Amino acid sequence: MFAHGANVCLAxxxxxxxxxxxxEVLKAHLDELFSVWxxxxxxxxxxIFCQRPLARVIIEAGRDYVLAVKDNQPDxxxxxxxxxxxATAESADATVIEKSVGPSRCDASGATxxxxxxxxxx
Numbered sequence: 488m489f490a491h492g493a494n495v496c497l498a499x500x501x502x503x504x505x506x507x508x509x510x511e512v513l514k515a516h517l518d519e520l521f522s523v524w525x526x527x528x529x530x531x532x533x534x535i536f537c538q539r540p541l542a543r544v545i546i547e548a549g550r551d552y553v554l555a556v557k558d559n560q561p562d563x564x565x566x567x568x569x570x571x572x573x574a575t576a577e578s579a580d581a582t583v584i585e586k587s588v589g590p591s592r593c594d595a596s597g598a599t600x601x602x603x604x605x606x607x608x609x
Contacts, residue, residue: 488513488520497524510541517544529553537563 488498498520500512507515513536521527530545530552537554545552556567 497527508535510536510538514541514544517548521548521550534560 489496498516500516502509502512513520528550530550532552532554534555534557536552537556537560542552542554556564558564
């Protein structure tokens, strides 16, 4: 598990002798990961992690995820395209956390304030 923005390895687990996949190993260690890094809110992953059981465990832990969907998963790809076909900036449910260059007024993380990215739901 790697925090790309901070260039830090958060955790590292062996995948095993070929029986467990990377998503299965991550799923088995999510409680450990979240207990060590309680502020970890959003997990990102490439297409190999785009699996319902893993996504379900992440959501059940109160976290969010962003996972890649590729053309080699045609049903999932079409479902995602259909789900977002009518999306607009106004209908988005998102926020941006802006970071300052210097020390933060709020804390040492650099986060300064939250603001909605759209006029959509909050």
